Amino acid sequence: MSEIDVDKNPSDEKLSELGVMGWPIWTKEVSEFPWSYSSQETCYFLDGEVEVTPEGGEPVSMGKGDLVVFPVGMRCTWKILGDVRKHYTFD
Secondary structure (H helix, E strand, O other), rough: OOOOOOOOOOHHHHHHHOOOHHHHEEOOOEEEEEEEEOOOOEEEEEEEEEEEEOOOOOEEEEEEEEEEEEOOEEEEEEEEEEEEEEEEOOO
């Protein structure tokens, strides 16, 4: 299984090419919960700060301005440290 891919400074061209601004928006308040991915998710954080810990792995930090890809099959725990607003799509 691959790792969480965090692009800390995606170019406007990359975001435009992916069509990010046309994706739906998901919001969530400060909380902690388990999650598993039945398909790959790509998301772009508009606001917030998150720590995602893959099962058996190390925590990965992400937040506002990050473009993130979560691999299919990954089981993890989301710890939202600052309210999240993100565009997302599933492949």
